[in-house]
Amino acid sequence: xxxxxxxxxxxxxxxxxxxxxxxxxxxxxxxxxxxxxxxxxxxxxxxxxxxxxxxxxxxxxxxxxxxxxxxxxxxxxxxxxxxxxxxxxxxxxxxxxxxxxxxxxxxxxxxxxxxxxxxxxxxxxxxxxxxxxxxxxxxxxxxxxxxxxxxxxxxxxxxxxxxxxxxxxxxxxxxxxx
Amino acid sequence: xxxxxxxxxxxxxxxxxxxxxxxxxxxxxxxxxxxxxxxxxxxxxxxxxxxxxxxxxxxxxxxxxxxxxxxxxxxxxxxxxxxxxxxxxxxxxxxxxxxxxxxxxxxxxxxxxxxxxxxxxxxxxxxxxxxxxxxxxxxxxxxxxxxxxxxxxxxxxxxxxxxxxxxxxxxxxxxxxxxxxxxxxxxxxxxxxxxx
Numbered sequence: 343x344x345x346x347x348x349x350x351x352x353x354x355x356x357x358x359x360x361x362x363x364x365x366x367x368x369x370x371x372x373x374x375x376x377x378x379x380x381x382x383x384x385x386x387x388x389x390x391x392x393x394x395x396x397x398x399x400x401x402x403x404x405x406x407x408x409x410x411x412x413x414x415x416x417x418x419x420x421x422x423x424x425x426x427x428x429x430x431x432x433x434x435x436x437x438x439x440x441x442x443x444x445x446x447x448x449x450x451x452x453x454x455x456x457x458x459x460x461x462x463x464x465x466x467x468x469x470x471x472x473x474x475x476x477x478x479x480x481x482x483x484x485x486x487x488x489x490x491x492x493x494x495x496x497x498x499x500x501x502x503x504x505x506x507x508x509x510x511x512x513x514x515x516x517x518x519x520x
Numbered sequence: 521x522x523x524x525x526x527x528x529x530x531x532x533x534x535x536x537x538x539x540x541x542x543x544x545x546x547x548x549x550x551x552x553x554x555x556x557x558x559x560x561x562x563x564x565x566x567x568x569x570x571x572x573x574x575x576x577x578x579x580x581x582x583x584x585x586x587x588x589x590x591x592x593x594x595x596x597x598x599x600x601x602x603x604x605x606x607x608x609x610x611x612x613x614x615x616x617x618x619x620x621x622x623x624x625x626x627x628x629x630x631x632x633x634x635x636x637x638x639x640x641x642x643x644x645x646x647x648x649x650x651x652x653x654x655x656x657x658x659x660x661x662x663x664x665x666x667x668x669x670x671x672x673x674x675x676x677x678x679x680x681x682x683x684x685x686x687x688x689x690x691x692x693x694x695x696x697x698x699x700x701x702x703x704x705x706x707x708x709x710x711x712x713x714x715x716x
Contacts, residue, residue, distance in 0.1 A: 348587050356583075356596060360603035367607050371614035 378407045378431065385426055387418045389465045391487030407431070417445075418485035420504075421512050445501040446484040447491060449477050453498035460490035460499060524655065530711040531656055532663035537635050539667055539701040544635025548668065549693060551626075558672035559665065564626035566661025568636050571608065572601040573657025576640030577650050597640055598632050605631045635664060671700060 382403035390398040394415040396405050405411035406427060413427035414435060428435050447460075447468070456474040468484040471477030481504065491499040535541060538548050544565070551561040579600050584590055609627045613620045630636055639660045643653045674696050683692050 345588070349589055349592055352583055352587065352589065353592060353596060353599075356579075356599055360599065364603055364606055364610075367610045371610040373613055373617075 376404075376407055379403045381430065382406055382427055385419075385423060385430065386416055387423070387466070387485040389418055389485040389487050391418060391465060391485065391489065393417045393487060418487050420445075420486075425512065445486045446481055446504050447479050447486065447488075447499050448502045449479055450498040450500065451476055453496045455496055455498075457495060459493050459495065463489045463493055465489065526711050527652070527655060528659040528662065531659035532666065533704070533707040534709075534711055536663045536667060536704050536707075537639065537660045538664055539697075539704040541638070543638040544633055544664060547630065547633065547635075548671065548697070549690075551629075552668055552672040552675055552693075555669060555672045555676060558668040560622055561626050561630075562661070562665025562668040564623040565630055565633070565636065565664050566658065567608075567623065568601075568605055568627065568630055568633075569639055569657040569661040569664070570654055571604055571657075572597075572636050573640055573643060573653045574650070575600050575604045576643065577648075577653040580644050593641065593644060594637070597637060601636060601640070602631045635660070667700070667704075671697065674700070 379400070380403075383400050386399040386403060388399050392398070394402045394405075394411065394417070396402040396411070396415075402411060402415060406413055406415070412424075412435070413431070413433060414421075414424040416423055424435060427433075449460075449469075454476050456471060456476060458471060458473055458477070461469045461471050461477055465487060466483050466485050468480045469477055469490060470480070486501060486504075488501055491501055531537075537543050538545065547561055547565070552558045576597050579596060580593075584593060584596065589596075605627060609620075612623070612627075639657050640653075643656055648656060675693060678692060678696065687695070
């Protein structure tokens with residue numbers, strides 16, 4: 343009986359002691375990260391494609407907040423995302439920062455052999471298809487990360503400019519504005 | 521110094537935690553597709569093993585032995601090791617973000633990995649002193665890292681090799697692992713008996 347009490351008490355003491363220590367540590371060591379980083383991460387395409395040269399979208403967001411990278415560093419996001427981020431952070435974008443419209447993958451029907459390589463690579467599940475079936479791209483889901491185009495064995499995937507829609511069109515700068 | 525070196529070689533190679541004791545096989549198969557991640561996993565495991573060997577020794581000698589509670593060993597080891605690793609992860613995130621970026625994602629994965637739990641249990645079984653316990657933990661981690669990196673290298677090569685269809689993926693990985701284990705059997709006898 344006495345040993346049972348010892349065992350129960352000691353484990354209870356260990357458990358509650360460590361619980362308190364961890365609880366205090368969680369408060370004490372809480373990292374007061376820049377809340378803007380999370381907000382920028384939410385605005386980026388979250389494909390973690392690495393075209394910006396940072397480790398994933400979080401790395402890019404960190405660099406943008408710290409001023410090491412321009413909001414235009416994200417090719418999949420394009421001008422729309424860049425403008426949104428710049429507006430959010432109160433930065434002005436340079437004139438020539440981003441002329442290119444965002445591009446998305448387009449599959450050439452005649453050349454696609456249905457190998458599913460692109461389909462398996464796609465980080466945003468924007469490609470549909472099955473073995474030996476013609477694949478297709480969801481324009482809304484494609485982030486233009488270019489991974490599928492690199493791996494396509496027949497070169498059936500090309501990156502083409504997204505046809506302008508109400509959500510992506512940006513008014514061109516008047517020619518005289520400085 | 522000679523004893524320490526012999527012990528490290530004995531634990532890391534002759535009694536390798538993965539290939540001879542067959543502990544920690546889940547990360548061995550799971551995180552060995554790329555050399556980079558295998559190395560990160562190895563470093564994190566080494567770190568956690570060293571720490572847990574120390575924590576377990578303290579627990580053993582402060583509580584379990586004096587109160588004759590040996591039957592609570594596994595239970596209490598799991599609690600203490602998991603808590604210590606969590607604590608270190610928090611402290612690391614605060615004080616050294618760079619180190620946290622390297623080890624951070626792996627730390628929660630291995631809080632009570634069987635190898636991490638197994639080494640303190642083996643230490644307790646053979647009633648090692650505190651220094652030797654910590655050294656055993658560290659050397660086991662070094663052995664684990666070595667095997668992880670070797671195996672990841674082999675698997676990277678396997679990706680390029682022509683493997684029969686029925687062996688592709690996990691089967692060929694297991695065949696490779698068993699061949700690697702056979703190779704490690706060759707270390708038996710490297711350290712004279714009684715050296716470890």
